[in-house]
Amino acid sequence: MNAPFKILSKDKNSQARTGILYTKHGAVHTPVFMPVATQACVKALTDEDLKNAGAECLLSNTYHLYLRPTTKLLQQMGGLHQFMHWNGSILTDSGGFQVYSLPKFRKIKEEGVTFQSHHDGSKHLFTPENVIQFESEIGSDIWTMLDVCIHAKDPSKHDAREALNITKRWAERAARAYEKTVPVQHITQNSDGSFSVKNSLLFGIIQGAIFPDLRKEAALHMAGLPTHGYCIGGLSLGETLDQMKAAVSAVTENLPEGKPRYFMGLGTPVEMLNAVERGVDMFDCVWPTRVARNGMVMTSTGRVNIKNAEYRTQDIPLDSECDCFTCRTYSRAYLCHLFRAQELTSHRLLSIHNIRFLIRLMERAREAISAGTFLSFKEDVIKKYLGK
Numbered sequence: 001m002n003a004p005f006k007i008l009s010k011d012k013n014s015q016a017r018t019g020i021l022y023t024k025h026g027a028v029h030t031p032v033f034m035p036v037a038t039q040a041c042v043k044a045l046t047d048e049d050l051k052n053a054g055a056e057c058l059l060s061n062t063y064h065l066y067l068r069p070t071t072k073l074l075q076q077m078g079g080l081h082q083f084m085h086w087n088g089s090i091l092t093d094s095g096g097f098q099v100y101s102l103p104k105f106r107k108i109k110e111e112g113v114t115f116q117s118h119h120d121g122s123k124h125l126f127t128p129e130n131v132i133q134f135e136s137e138i139g140s141d142i143w144t145m146l147d148v149c150i151h152a153k154d155p156s157k158h159d160a161r162e163a164l165n166i167t168k169r170w171a172e173r174a175a176r177a178y179e180k181t182v183p184v185q186h187i188t189q190n191s192d193g194s195f196s197v198k199n200s201l202l203f204g205i206i207q208g209a210i211f212p213d214l215r216k217e218a219a220l221h222m223a224g225l226p227t228h229g230y231c232i233g234g235l236s237l238g239e240t241l242d243q244m245k246a247a248v249s250a251v252t253e254n255l256p257e258g259k260p261r262y263f264m265g266l267g268t269p270v271e272m273l274n275a276v277e278r279g280v281d282m283f284d285c286v287w288p289t290r291v292a293r294n295g296m297v298m299t300s301t302g303r304v305n306i307k308n309a310e311y312r313t314q315d316i317p318l319d320s321e322c323d324c325f326t327c328r329t330y331s332r333a334y335l336c337h338l339f340r341a342q343e344l345t346s347h348r349l350l351s352i353h354n355i356r357f358l359i360r361l362m363e364r365a366r367e368a369i370s371a372g373t374f375l376s377f378k379e380d381v382i383k384k385y386l387g388k
């Protein structure tokens with residue numbers, strides 16, 4: 001199965017590349033950061049804020065949407081795009097990670113995973129097949145397969161092996177369910193190399209915890225299945241940077257070049273640039289908006305906690321290099337005041353900045369890859385960010 005993915009440039013000194021992923025809602029330029037709209041909303045932001053920040057693709061959570069407002073309701077409303085008034089692309093995760101986060105309330109069987117709702121304790125079953133059906137009801141552009149996620153910090157190899165074995169069998173079932181749901185010939189390549197995509201795409205999830213040999217095995221297995229792209233799941237969960245780098249390399253080195261790779265749940269600048277260097281194309285994370293609501297922002301010279309007293313009198317932007325609405329309009333002093341006065345507008349303004357910071361970081365990474373200067377770009381950004 002070919003992916004509607006056009007590689008535009010490749011770095012000579014690393015595996016970094018730039019490209020365009022085509023979906024039924026347009027083009028997504030990679031490497032890309034995707035803001036997370038957990039419950040059909042990026043917390044505190046509107047679709048206009050997200051467009052102005054340069055977002056091309058959002059991530060939403062099948063688990064949350066299934067429980068509330070329910071995927072059936074979304075289908076009645078014409079799908080998630082129409083419901084939340086977003087006409088860019090949307091990727092949905094499969095619920096595997098959310099269910100993993102409820103260890104007391106989940107039970108994994110061959111058929112699927114049973115879990116209890118975090119709202120009312122009601123019992124539910126996710127299977128590889130019904131998750132594809134739920135994503136179809138949501139109407140997202142990119143669907144992911146149900147997987148078994150385990151903790152990456154000190155996992156036992158036995159547990160990682162068991163989780164991988166089930167994930168592989170579920171992936172085969174999800175691929176068959178996709179083929180029954182989506183007509184085969186919905187992607188056509190145009191004469192300029194771009195693609196027209198009429199239906200949703202399918203991404204497989206690669207597990208294997210921190211073990212490079214399991215990661216390699218998972219990548220080779222997924223490469224043999226009919227999917228349009230690959231998710232790297234189960235990382236950024238407490239492992240060291242070196243363990244993360246080794247796991248990512250073991251995956252990307254064993255995947256076909258012509259399909260996009262998406263690192264699930266990663267949204268910190270240093271780690272993202274290290275993953276781009278290893279050939280990762282897509283990222284998402286709730287972290288930038290979650291910490292913004294606690295007053296923490298990323299700037300080109302490192303993290304700033306806007307509630308600190310030193311910012312009360314600073315009549316300068318959060319980050320003088322940032323082009324976001326917040327930095328173009330307001331001073332640190334004003335934002336510090338809003339946060340200390342518990343004004344909700346501070347959540348919006350700081351979230352806009354953090355989202356734009358990561359989107360712009362990926363835009364600059366794309367420019368550097370195209371210019372053949374990615375590794376020096378990466379080194380400069382990280383040095384400045386970490387204050388070294």
Ligand SMILES: [Zn+2]
Nearest residue numbers: 322324327353
């Ligand atoms: Zn800004």
